Amino acid sequence: MYPHYIEESVRKVEATREARLKETLPRLSVDAKTPLLQKFHPDYVAGTMRPLAIGPNKGDSTPNEIADLLEANSRIDPDKIDLSKPDYDVDVLVIGGGGAGASAALLAHENGANVLLATKLRLGDCNTVGAQAGTQAADRPQDSPATHYLDTVGGGHFHNIPELVEALVKDAPSVIKWLESLGVNWDKNPDGSMHELSGGGASRLRLHSARDYTGLEEMRVLRDELRNRGIGYVEFSPTVELLTDDKGQVAGAVLANMETNELTIVRARAVVMATGGMGRLHIQGFPTTNHYGATADGLVLAYRAGAKLIFMDTMQYHPTGAAYPMQILGQLVTEKVRTLGAQLVNADGAQFVMPLEPRDVVAAAIIRECRERGKGIDTPTGQVGVWLDSPMIDLIRGSGTVARELPAMVRQFGRYGIDIAKEPMLIYPTLHYQNGGIKINADGATTMLGLFAAGECEGGVHGRNRLIGNSTLDIFVFGRRAGMAAAQWSKQANPGALTLNHVRQWQKNLNESGLAQKRPISPLLLPDYAKAIPDYMPSYAKESLKPSWMKLA
Amino acid sequence: MVDIYVMGKHYAVPEGLTILTALEYCGYRIIRGCGCRAGFCGACATIYNFKNDPVLRYDLACQKTVEQDMYLTQIPFFPAVKAQYDLEQIKAAGEQILALYPDIVKCFGCNTCTKTCPQELEVMWYMSDALRGDIREVALKSFDCVMCGLCAARCPQGLVPYNVAILCRRLYGRYLAPVSDHLEQRIADIESGKCNSDVEKLKKADENELRRLYSERDIEPAY
Known part of the structure; x- marks a missing residue:
């Protein structure tokens, strides 16, 4: 149910629906995409990024919100911390409890390592559980790893690192099988063949899904397996700094x-960073699809220790975040809605972009439709949006398809009185994914010895724009590879004495450059959504009176 | 504004907030009981009632809109029974469920689990399917479970439906779902090196060549 004045636009969408069922807009040429992106994609908005002033990527641009945290102060004073008696001494420490971290922990364990997984919230509080549409793998006869490769690099605007894409597409089918052998329930046809769907920028039907709960299904199985194997994990324990040894290796x-606020010291012969993304930094004020803890912590930790980052100037704005109702503003409306046949339609009921273009192109086209052409629909919160015409799905694929394929979306909108099988959905781009991240090779090794990375916190495989279904693939491909490589490295690593010298050096550089006073502390750990209460504390007593949880904030 | 009570204390909050954002609006900074903020992770399972209506209601705090006179609290975490098993060493036979979760016979059909489920799943029905050893039915009926734990929290017999459910789904996926021949074939092709040369060509192609190949690629219809 929409407000009355919005219902008028719904009538226009309904009026054009029958004609639109036969209308296919052409895909944009490679050359036509560039000006659209440059004019309307948020990555190109002047003044929203700046070159980093310090660290391994000095001079490289990144959004101001990320730059603030990368250039920030440590949360801890190395001189106050005793490293001589570690609380844990393990072969492999995995930082992060999402799909990548769980995969890395399982594979490191399988390869003989003594593993500890540490995570900021609960095991499984991550972006993986919110991934709805599916996981790409070229396993049908009319598809091939090479076709998957070409789609992926085209979507990434030909900037992707070739060895990483090769690993992604060649591991993909075996990842699907690995997950099934652990008990993931894929959508299948009665003969056992996979029920696969198309996706933006994909030239074949390649998405393996589990209704629209794909990431949840993958994550809950991996979490259960981690528990079955008795792999150790600690929750509500974010990493605040990496440790290095006297040779400069991560240890x-x-x-x-x-x-x-109690600290725990973990000595590890290898560390896998799997901390996920940054949506909760709300780049340019955008709402986000990301989970509560997506605050780019891993980028900060790795960067401060000396690891190189890549493509940190490209963020993914998912074309279809909910624009209405306000309770779910910015939350994900899965691309599967378009995959199943829903078109993007403006206030007049007209299509304006081929719905299965890569995400950055669709997002830019929606922004153009609203900002330049004034064909968006204003909602009561002031958030503008366009229509995603979900009722088309049952018309194209038969009655009941929406209920069967999109139970999470039906449930989510149904709560607010919107039946997406009968009424279209109002959407607008929302901050979704970090295309770049920590630079890795095909084994997940970073530029720092002893440090590996997997999942959204690493970068290179997706170039400058990720395709649908390549992220829930990335986390398993590189989670597995990083876990295996970390276990192997741990057997040969010969770590020396633990130090926090890199933090001392970092703070010295910050002080000398004058940045220390201008920047906050990081990693951020959580966004602060609580209403600000005025600070009445007298300044002479401030530090000594502040309760510990305030210092953590 | 809407009047709500957080652990008994009155606050007035704007209309349209969820339970989660209302707590934050009041000034609470949340560490536990908050995860994906989108209805998928089950971290914010919550129990509430109303000022003049003691009947308990159940939902996800990130999805439920606050209503006039709601009494709110975030439920504490407590551990639930989970059987440890090696999926490769057990069988997809009905008895397996009872072997790992013998307590399920104690269900006396009060249906509290179903009434509690924020996903509106037929929890009691899938528990009776589990008792009968029907793995497939449990897998299907429980599929949309976010494992928030409310069913276990409220079960008077201390059963853990959500852990019984994931056992069945995993058994179904591992042993009962029909095998995908084309997946097996493609894995064999990749392992034998059959796909290498085509990928290798693309890896070596320069950007102009990649652009040409990408523009000219044929696209399978979406439906």
Whole structure:
């Protein structure tokens, strides 16, 4: 149910629906995409990025919100921390409890390593659970890893790192099988063949899904398996700094208890960073699809220790975040809605972009439709949006398809009185994914010895724009590879004494450059959504009176 | 504004907030009981009632809109029974469920689990399917479970439906779902090196060549 004045636009969408069922807009040529992106994609808005002033990527541009945290102060004073008696001594420490971290932990364990997984919130609180549409793998006869490769690099605007894409597409079918052998329930046809769907920028039907709960299904199985194998994990324990040894190799981490601030020292012969993305930084004020803890912590930790980042000037705005109702503003409306046949339609009921273009192109086209052409629909919160014409799906694929294929979306909108099988959905781009990240090779090894990375916190495989279904693939491909490589490295690593010298050096550089006073502390750990309460504390007593949880904030 | 009570204390909050954003509006900074903020992770399972209506209601705090006179609290976490098993060493036979979760016979059909489920799943029905050993039915009926734990929290017999459900789904996926021949074939092709030369060509292609190949690629219809 929409407000009355919006219903008028719904009538226009209904009036053109029958004609639109026969209308296919052409895909844009490679040359036509560039000016659209440059004029309307958020990555190109002047003044929203700046070159980093310090660190391994000095001079490279990144959004101001990320730059602030990369150039920031440590949360801990190395001189106050005793590293001589670590609380844990393990072969492999995995930082992050999402799909990449869980895969890395399982594979490191399988390869003989003693593993500890540390995560900021609960095991499985991650972006993986929110991934709805599916996982790409070229396993049908009319498809091939090479076709998957070409789609992926085209979507990434030909900037992707070739060895990483090769690993992605060649591991993909075996990842699907691995997940099934652990008990993932894929959508299948009665003969056992996979029920696969298309996706933006994909030239074949290649998405493996589990209704529209794909990421949830993948994550809950991996979490259950981690528990079955008795692999150790600690929750509500974010890493606040990596540890290095006297040779400069990564050799562990300092964890902080989210509730008590107590520190835990972990010595590890190898570390896998799998901390996910940055949506909760709300780049340019955008709402986000990301989970509560997506605050780019891993980027900060790795960068401060000396690891190189790549493509940090490209963020993904998912074309279809909910624009209405306000309760779910910015939350993900899965691309599967377009995959199943829904078109994007403006206030007059007219299509304006081929719905299965790559995400950056669709997002830019929606922004153009609203900002330049004034064909968006204003909602009561002031958020503008366009229509995603979901009722087309049952018309194209038969009654009941929406209910069967999109139960999460039906449930989510149904709560607010919107039946997406009968009424279209109002959407607008929302901050979704970090295309770049920590630079890795095909084994997940970073530029720092002893440090590996997997999943959204690493970069290169997706170039400058990721395709649908390549992220839930990335986390398993590189989670598995990084876990295996970390276990192998841990057997040969010969770590020396633990130090926080890289943090001392970092703070020295910050002080000398004058940045220390201008920047916050990081990693951020959580966004602050609580209403700001005025600070009445007298300044003479401030530090000594501040309760510990305030210092953590 | 809407009047709500957080652990008994009155606050007035704007209309249209969820339970989660209302707590934040009041000034609460949340560490536990908040995950994906989008209805998928089950972290914010919550129990509430109303000022003049003691009947307990159940939902996800990130999805439920606040209503006039709601009494709110975030439920504490407590651990639930989970059987440890090696999926490769057990069988997809009905008895397996009972072997790992013998307590399920204690269900006396009060249906509290179903009434509690924020996903509106037929929890009690899938528990009776589990008792009968029907793995497939449990897998199907429980599929949309976010494992928030509310069913276990409220079960008077201390059963853990959501862990019984994931056992069945995993057994179904591993042993009962029909095998995908084309997947097996493609994995064999990749392992034998059959796909290498085509990928190798693309890896070596320069950007102009890639652009040409990408523009000229044929696209399978979406439906």
